Amino acid sequence: MMNGAQAVLESLKKEGVDVVFGYPGGAVLTLYDAVYKMKFPHILTRHEQGAVHAADGYARATGKVGVVFSTSGPGATNLITGIATACTDSVPLVCITGQVANPYIGKDSFQEADIFGITTPITKHNYLVKDVRDLPRVLKEAFFIARTGRPGPVVIDVAKDVFDTKFDYQYPEEVHLRGYSGRYIGREEELDSVVEAVTHAKRPLLFVGGGVIGSETSDIVRDLVRHLGIPVTCTLLGLGAVAADTEGFLGFAGMHGSYAANMAIQESDLLLCMGMRFSDRVTGKVSGFAPKAKIVHFELDEAEINKNVAADYRVIGDLRWSLPLFRDKLAQAGADGARYRDWLNHTLTMSREHPFSYKEEAGQIKPGALIRRISECSDPDTIAVTDVGQHQMWAAQFFDVYKPRHFLTSGGQGTMGYGLPAAMGAKIGCPESRVILFTGDGSIMMNCQEFATIADNDIDVKVVILHNCILGMVGQWQRLFYNHHYSQSELKGKTDFVRLAEAMGVKGYRLSSPEELDARLPAILNEPGPALIDVLIPEEEDVLPMVPGGKRLDQMVLGGNR
Amino acid sequence: MMKKFLLAVLVDNKPGVLTHVSGLISRRAFNIESISAGYTEEPDVTRINIVVSVESSNELDQVVSQLSKLIDVIKIVNLSKVESIERELVMIKVKATREHRADIINVVNIFRAKIVDVGPEDVVVELTGSQSKIDGIIEVLSEYEILEIARTGAIALSRGPVPVKQM
Numbered sequence: 001m002m003n004g005a006q007a008v009l010e011s012l013k014k015e016g017v018d019v020v021f022g023y024p025g026g027a028v029l030t031l032y033d034a035v036y037k038m039k040f041p042h043i044l045t046r047h048e049q050g051a052v053h054a055a056d057g058y059a060r061a062t063g064k065v066g067v068v069f070s071t072s073g074p075g076a077t078n079l080i081t082g083i084a085t086a087c088t089d090s091v092p093l094v095c096i097t098g099q100v101a102n103p104y105i106g107k108d109s110f111q112e113a114d115i116f117g118i119t120t121p122i123t124k125h126n127y128l129v130k131d132v133r134d135l136p137r138v139l140k141e142a143f144f145i146a147r148t149g150r151p152g153p154v155v156i157d158v159a160k161d162v163f164d165t166k167f168d169y170q171y172p173e174e175v176h177l178r179g180y181s182g183r184y185i186g187r188e189e190e191l192d193s194v195v196e197a198v199t200h201a202k203r204p205l206l207f208v209g210g211g212v213i214g215s216e217t218s219d220i221v222r223d224l225v226r227h228l229g230i231p232v233t234c235t236l237l238g239l240g241a242v243a244a245d246t247e248g249f250l251g252f253a254g255m256h257g258s259y260a261a262n263m264a265i266q267e268s269d270l271l272l273c274m275g276m277r278f279s280d281r282v283t284g285k286v287s288g289f290a291p292k293a294k295i296v297h298f299e300l301d302e303a304e305i306n307k308n309v310a311a312d313y314r315v316i317g318d319l320r321w322s323l324p325l326f327r328d329k330l331a332q333a334g335a336d337g338a339r340y341r342d343w344l345n346h347t348l349t350m351s352r353e354h355p356f357s358y359k360e361e362a363g364q365i366k367p368g369a370l371i372r373r374i375s376e377c378s379d380p381d382t383i384a385v386t387d388v389g390q391h392q393m394w395a396a397q398f399f400d401v402y403k404p405r406h407f408l409t410s411g412g413q414g415t416m417g418y419g420l421p422a423a424m425g426a427k428i429g430c431p432e433s434r435v436i437l438f439t440g441d442g443s444i445m446m447n448c449q450e451f452a453t454i455a456d457n458d459i460d461v462k463v464v465i466l467h468n469c470i471l472g473m474v475g476q477w478q479r480l481f482y483n484h485h486y487s488q489s490e491l492k493g494k495t496d497f498v499r500l501a502e503a504m505g506v507k508g509y510r511l512s513s514p515e516e517l518d519a520r521l522p523a524i525l526n527e528p529g530p531a532l533i534d535v536l537i538p539e540e541e542d543v544l545p546m547v548p549g550g551k552r553l554d555q556m557v558l559g560g561n562r
Numbered sequence: 563m564m565k566k567f568l569l570a571v572l573v574d575n576k577p578g579v580l581t582h583v584s585g586l587i588s589r590r591a592f593n594i595e596s597i598s599a600g601y602t603e604e605p606d607v608t609r610i611n612i613v614v615s616v617e618s619s620n621e622l623d624q625v626v627s628q629l630s631k632l633i634d635v636i637k638i639v640n641l642s643k644v645e646s647i648e649r650e651l652v653m654i655k656v657k658a659t660r661e662h663r664a665d666i667i668n669v670v671n672i673f674r675a676k677i678v679d680v681g682p683e684d685v686v687v688e689l690t691g692s693q694s695k696i697d698g699i700i701e702v703l704s705e706y707e708i709l710e711i712a713r714t715g716a717i718a719l720s721r722g723p724v725p726v727k728q729m
Binding site: 116117120124125126127128145177178179180301302305306307310 | 573574577578581582585586588589620623624627628630631632633634635636637
């Protein structure tokens with residue numbers, strides 16, 4: 001016999017959970033008593049939002065399910081942004097939220113909120129557990145659902161008295177869900193027609209998304225690139241699927257993607273899209289997207305087929321099934337690199353002629369120069385995490401990512417405040433890797449309380465603030481499309497981030513001149529322990545290239561030059 | 563042009579399943595004409611009947627594949643694409659003064675409807691049939707004073723021995 005709280009932790013152990021991120025409160029006191037008694041590894045964040053983003057960063061960096069605890073009412077509603085962030089980017093999470101005790105449900109009790117109802121549209125699945133006998137089955141199902149198929153967050157809302165109730169605990173060996181198997185084996189014929197299309201194509205382009213990273217099929221994508229000798233691009237979430245120095249890698253595509261990637265999409269006659277969902281940020285004007293190409297969509301989630309962009313060929317199924325088979329069939333068909341050589345060279349020329357670039361200006365630290373310098377100082381195992389805004393795009397442009405799960409960013413939701421807690425979670429999941437957060441003076445304030453968590457637990461994260469005294473991306477749009485009306489986007493620069501970090505027990509540094517990128521930055525990055533590096537950059541710097549809203553990818557505005 | 567389709571959706575009979583289905587419909591902004599749910603021949607399965615209104619077959623595919631993703635959805639069959647019988651039940655409360663009562667009874671008989679309650683000032687009419695037949699009787703009865711209408715929304719079964727769960 002054990003109580004519901006112990007049953008939760010026993011189940012987490014059986015699922016191989018090695019750390020929980022959370023914050024206690026009234027409805028989860030019994031759960032936290034079990035954490036105390038069983039000495040379950042737990043990171044106390046300073047805000048529930050910090051906990052859920054930390055679990056998300058942990059999950060993206062490790063591929064394991066991130067686990068979060070919070071109390072009822074406001075504790076649970078503080079998770080909402082993080083759950084939505086994880087849902088849109090297909091990140092596996094299990095969030096266990098306390099609910100008021102059974103007799104109090106529906107009475108507008110203290111700290112009661114309908115978390116089941118609130119989280120329904122932003123979870124892969126959710127539960128309200130009112131009977132302790134359901135708890136083991138629900139936990140088993142939750143982990144299974146979160147990590148299989150297209151991964152996503154699962155919320156388990158547990159009535160307070162369920163944690164207290166003693167029962168005969170047994171963890172099920174298997175799940176029985178009539179409507180969900182978690183297995184997606186498709187039809188081989190679909191692949192045959194794609195192989196046929198590849199052998200006839202003249203300008204094929206690989207286009208990979210976050211699904212390749214989530215399904216751990218990067219190696220096969222790399223085989224395909226090598227074997228076919230064709231160019232490859234990716235979405236923001238697909239960064240790291242192929243190494244930055246791969247021959248044929250054109251950089252990421254989309255609104256702030258590279259000239260070569262966007263032009264290659266527009267010129268391609270066969271776009272091989274893998275594990276991506278054609279977000280509006282990546283397609284530009286949908287009707288003008290890849291006008292010359294037949295589109296092949298390799299995708300596990302059938303609902304993504306034809307959702308935003310119509311596919312000429314579909315290969316529905318798990319990439320772990322389809323991609324190896326595709327590679328083998330291509331090898332049998334004798335498709336190889338030689339015949340695409342001219343096309344590959346053409347894209348590489350575009351890449352060389354229009355790289356991501358910036359204008360040097362005396363006395364100023366250019367964001368591109370800063371990130372490129374950090375990239376040069378970093379080993380290939382460095383995990384780059386970003387917040388959201390201009391710095392995020394600059395990081396995607398100038399930081400070289402070599403491995404999957406080494407570029408963590410909130411793509412779909414664009415959640416400011418994601419970065420600091422996510423970087424913390426990534427470091428906890430991958431203690432051997434260096435973790436660098438790129439953030440802005442806007443984003444960092446949205447979860448800066450987590451410096452306290454970082455200091456308490458000595459989590460070695462290097463936080464680089466691209467400090468331009470403005471909400472940069474908002475400012476850029478106001479500059480370009482709203483006649484320079486910087487409405488409520490100026491931050492005035494009175495905040496002293498170095499002292500902010502130091503107040504919470506994290507070392508702080510400030511860099512303001514370009515010489516310091518060589519003279520001081522490498523040494524700061526190599527110091528052990530967490531640090532904040534406040535880097536002053538010019539205010540009026542645009543992220544370019546840029547595909548303005550409603551324009552085609554080939555109508556991008558170029559800029560910069562060395 | 564909007565077209566209507568009747569989907570039979572078999573779901574696990576678990577708490578929250580209606581929240582999941584209705585939450586999905588609102589989140590994806592699907593147009594739903596009617597939705598009804600009830601127990602089936604299997605105690606742990608609920609059947610939800612949804613009449614969805616879409617502009618294209620692509621939109622219909624989206625409705626079906628998004629609904630299919632819900633963990634507690636077991637099976638979806640588009641009954642408008644197979645031979646099937648569709649019915650809806652309506653109850654209509656009509657003001658029935660002495661002078662109109664005979665006319666109302668006439669209308670009821672013509673439509674093969676039933677009068678299931680009679681009061682001094684009103685009658686309650688019950689009719690089962692296709693949606694167009696129900697729309698028809700409502701139109702005719704509106705010449706009198708309709709006090710209240712309750713409709714179940716359409717349900718359907720396929721013709722022949724094969725149930726939806728085996729399709």
